[in-house]
Amino acid sequence: MIKELQQFPLFSQCSEEVLAELLRWPYQRKVFKEYNRVVRVGDTCDSLMLLIEGVVEARMGSETGREVVIDRLQAPMILAPAFLFAKDNTIPVEVFMTTEGVVWYIHREAFFQFMSTHSEVLRSFLGELSDRSTFLSSKVRSFAVKGLRNRVLDYIRQHGTITSVSKTAEVLGVARPSLSRVLADLQAEDLVKRSKEGFVRRR
Amino acid sequence: MIKELQQFPLFSQCSEEVLAELLRWPYQRKVFKEYNRVVRVGDTCDSLMLLIEGVVEARMGSETGREVVIDRLQAPMILAPAFLFAKDNTIPVEVFMTTEGVVWYIHREAFFQFMSTHSEVLRSFLGELSDRSTFLSSKVRSFAVKGLRNRVLDYIRQHGTITSVSKTAEVLGVARPSLSRVLADLQAEDLVKRSKEGFVRRR
DNA sequence: AGTGGATGGTAACACTTGTTACAACCTGAA
């Protein structure tokens, strides 16, 4: 079990003895099946959630809006670290398994104590938190980019390729035919081409 | 000087002696004039930046896009805390003073040491970081809301009023006439009305 | 080979938003 934790960069520098210390506090380990919901909108976040195994999808919706896939996350990964210590710790996204998976729950105070006494863990957690922020910043930035056309080019620059048109449309928050049309235009202008891996940049 | 720091929630629980400890490390204090740039896109973030006095505006742009005003911040406020410990600590926004102001710079390692040994500061900083993340999440969410009409209603719900049409248009990332038009529609439908403070919700 | 399901391309049309331009209004300064 402790090996499962050691796959995380967060704990990679901890010896087994040190991690055993963390596990003296109460914790939980849950197994999820494919398509199960891990987090629902409005859940409060009182535990560090560690995705040990499996792949999840985080979706953000709103009554009046389209649903956008914020992110697809693969184990090992910390889920929603940004809400653990927030004043308003209700989670605004839905998280679903897209495969079978395992999640550990470590209570906030236990983790806080542990982190306080292990500065390499603290440093790493601050890094994780910050990286989530920069990720969100880039999301915000991408919405500020004008025109679907440019956002698609941005997307391909960052991800290298578009393998699934409909899934990418969900991430970009646009209708599938709209993305299809733009890709057709970009192909006509020789800016992208199809390869075996999907749409890639030309030149 | 130390009183300036104590206005921050981050340090509010620290005694003067404890803060004096932090200031034994090198630090800087800079005065900015109105319209001065505090941070430029691409700057790396190696110090904790504390806005002691004044008001700033954070703008995010891109070659191909409109410029969006991400946030307007008022002292006392930590600037860009999320980039201090990020793997990629280059800041993606421009920060400008909109008034005169003062910023303190405290080096990352000094602050890290200080935080490690003062758990109330650590807790508070984690809170700040997390709150920035939830703020960004809500930004992302607002872009996912469909239709300017609904985004405007959301905006008024959150802020209570729209005092300046052109400034709000910048925040929402839309053209001013578009916002004007939508506001006219909403007035015609009795969903908003003008008051002395600007546009407010009706009923 | 046949079938059903998922994915992708495309077209026609409606709707929303951007662009540009101009006029009305307000405020402070000369």
Add this chain to the structure above:
DNA sequence: TTCAGGTTGTAACAAGTGTTACCATCCACT
């Protein structure tokens, strides 16, 4: 008062995106 500068309302048109619908293709399964 007059003027300049800034903000807002509005109109006409251009451009982009959403919606809906239909068809083609591919793949797994029988």
